[in-house]
Amino acid sequence: MSKTIQNSLNYKKYVVDSKLQYFKPNSAKIEKSFADEVSFSLTQNSKFISPKFFYDKKGSELFEKICDLSEYYPTRTEINILQNLKENFAKYVDHSFRLVELGSGSSVKTRLILDILNKFQEKIEYFPIDISEILTESSSLLQKDYENLHITGIIDTYEGGLEFIKNYDNKKNLIIFLGSSFGNFVPEDGKKFLKKINSTMKSDDLFLIGLDLVKNKETLENAYDDSKGITAQFNLNVLSRINDELDADFNLNNFSHYARYNENKQRIEMYLKSLVEQFVVIQKANLSITLKKNELIHTEHSHKYKLSQIKELMTQTGFDIKHIWLDENNYFALTLVSKRF
Structure with missing residues (x-):
């Protein structure tokens, strides 16, 4: 090269x-x-x-x-x-x-x-x-x-x-x-x-x-929401990464993992659900956001x-x-x- x-x-x-x-x-x-x-x-x-x-x-x-x-x-x-x-x-x-x-x-x-x-x-x-x-x-x-x-x-x-x-x-x-x-x-x-x-x-x-x-549907949803909660950790880790690399203050305890299969669109839809109304600052993105209780942050489609x-x-x-x-x-x-x- x-x-x-x-x-x-x-x-x-x-x-x-x-x-x-x-x-x-x-x-x-x-x-x-x-x-x-x-x-x-x-x-x-x-x-x-x-x-x-x-x-x-x-x-x-x-x-x-x-x-x-x-x-x-x-x-x-x-x-x-x-x-x-x-x-x-x-x-x-x-x-x-x-x-x-x-x-x-x-x-x-x-x-x-x-x-x-x-x-x-x-x-x-x-x-x-x-x-x-x-x-x-x-x-x-x-x-x-x-x-x-x-x-x-x-x-x-x-x-x-x-x-x-x-x-x-x-x-x-x-x-x-x-x-x-x-x-x-x-x-x-x-x-x-x-x-x-x-x-x-x-x-x-x-x-x-x-x-x-x-x-x-059952096979698909079990694959993306496992009984040991490893997929939940994986999903939540993206917030940890934003905290570490972009100086954000996401509190992971305020979120839960949520996955479902949409049969019409033939895809698993994965989200992070806000458990409370909350305010988050992301310093390096020069960003402040407000999340409502039960608001979803989409993290993945798997068609x-x-x-x-x-x-x-x-x-x-x-x-x-x-x-x-x-x-x-x-x-x-x-x-x-x-x-x-």
């Missing part, structure tokens, strides 16, 4: 060793974005906080705990699909592909893809994109298990990381977006995001995306899909479907696509 591109994208390069480096926007860029977005979202008639801000270090750790819960089926179901697609998947990729991951987290599922690549790649290149600092920790752990793994991490939003990849070089990319994070987008924003990914792809790039499927909707969505956003893998219960889908020309 040229220094011109690096500087124009406002990134700083950190070299850990010969096989691990990462790029990070300067802190002022990240803080300004967080403050600006919170200032906008908490002054709307229906207040909200973007789910991308869940994933600071503590938030990422809490999400890993959620993934181990008996009620939370998406992670174990997707892992099961990944474990079973090895032979089928290998026919679509070869030694010339680099792995690019959106939202790497702790890389549990990433290892299953790396195992496939490791069978025929002497040197594996891996570019994880994650807004959380956990990326550097998980990268170091991965390298202990894969001696031929060369990692270039990008600590940024998905959009920022995709722009970085677009301008990096001409190598073929296998872009993966695992989990059900795509469901966080409202439909129109989801289409825009897929078109964004499409616009960064070369003709021989591939994109693998995980999508949660429509199922019964669920039918197979027919997945096929239509990919067609509308410029992709050709190579393969769709499902689990035995049809709870979850992994869809591999290429860019249509």
Whole structure:
């Protein structure tokens, strides 16, 4: 990557060793974005906080705990699909592909893809994109298990990381977006995001995306409101992050976690409910807000899909479907696509 591109994208390069480096926007860029977005979202008639801000270090750790819960089926179901697609998947990729991951987290599922690549790649290149600092920790752990793994991490939003990849070089990319994070987008924003990914792809790039499927209401609501209260901690942690990073004075005891499945819109809706009328100051966003008793702050949508909707969505956003893998219960889908020309 040229220094011109690096500087124009406002990134700083950190070299850990010969096989691990990462790029990070300067802190002022990240803080300004967080403050600006919170200032906008908490002054709307229906207040909200973007789910991308869940994933600071503590938030990422809490999400890993959620993934181990008996009620939370998406992670174990997707892992099961990944474990079973090895032979089928290998026919679509070869030694010339680099792995690019959106939202790497702790890389549990990433290892299953790396195992496939490791069978025929002497040197594996891996570019994880994650807004959380956990990326550097998980990268170091991965390298202990894969001696031929060369990692270039990008600590940024998905959009920022995709722009970085677009301008990096001409190598073929296998872009993966695992989990059900795509469901966080409202439909129109989801289409825009897929078109964004499409616009960064070369003709021989591939994109693998995980999508949660429509199922019964009880299973869905239990998955997002677990009996141990871990999801509640995860939801409330976004207020802790605003307190810590933007000098706010949210009292977490004044809020509760609230999740429901909207069958008409095929989505889980997650909120923070204000238990009392209260006044909150967010210093670095230059913002003061008043919350009524029982007022909701929306924190996440998690849309669920039918197979027919997945096929239509990919067609509308410029992709050709190579393969769709499902689990035995049809709870979850992994869809591999290429860019249509």
